[in-house]
Amino acid sequence: MSENNPFPNENNTGHFWDDNLRELSNDPPGWWRIGFHASWIFCIVYFVLYPALPSLDGYTKGTMGWTAVGEYKQDLSAIDQVREKWERQINDPATTPAMIIADDELRNYTVRSAKVLFGDYCAACHGAGGAGNAAMSVSESGYPVLADDDWLYGGTVEQIQTTINNGRKGIMTPYGARLSSDEIEDLAKHVVALSEGSEHAAGKALFMEPTKGGCFACHGMDAKGLAPLGSANLTDAVWRFDVQGGGDNRLASARHTIAHGVNGELMDPQSRNAVMPAFGPLGKSLSEGTIKKLAVYVHQLGGGK
Structure with missing residues (x-):
């Protein structure tokens, strides 16, 4: 295909197809050369500054000493500094959940920060947003809705705090042996x-x-x-x-x-099991501030009294 060159004065490689299709040997444009050289220079600089290459005892550390964990800790520290004034108020033993609700700024912060806590500790049973989980069969217990105004042990923020802190286990006597x-x-x-x-x-x-x-x-x-x-x-x-x-x-x-009955397993094996675990010192040992946050969050779901 290169035996006959119809373009003898053109800078080409001598490779032709169908007489008109040919391979040229022009130098690449200047912008391309600049980009190419900038790329390998950038790689060298990056390898010098940041962790990049594996080695027998780990990896190259880079002259900046940067790590993803270090950056995460710096960002977390910055966030903690912003949160500090509100966290200090919430963790103060003298601050009650009612006082948090009365302070608009503190309440907004508490509700937003407690959303993650609710997802970690409460949503598995009570559902996202406190929507509850109905039982699949008549013999199951399910989990109550927290967003309505129906409360077994009271719906004030203080009562909710007590429930979260100490847990609840009500008992209803089984009547199967007493009634026909x-x-x-x-x-x-x-x-x-x-x-x-x-x-x-x-x-x-x-x-x-x-x-x-x-x-x-x-x-x-x-x-x-x-x-x-x-x-x-x-x-x-x-x-x-x-x-x-x-x-x-x-x-x-x-x-x-x-x-x-309910929670009467000793009297009837088919008794419903309906227990709210304690999250305070006698249970999962959440901090007092965390329990306050959860109490305020649950109260603000819409059904608090």
């Missing part, structure tokens, strides 16, 4: 009816009868629950042991709870 299946059915229907704004006559009689159900002793004469005992309000539509799908599942769930 028909009586349990009547009570379950009454509980469902209460949540819908009505009553079930036979179930109500058992609810108020001390020698039978006697439910009023814990849930109150009005069935609205007693915060010191952690007993549920049975008159609203919020269910501690809700089941995905609702409807008939709620009747089955109420029937199971009445028959087998």
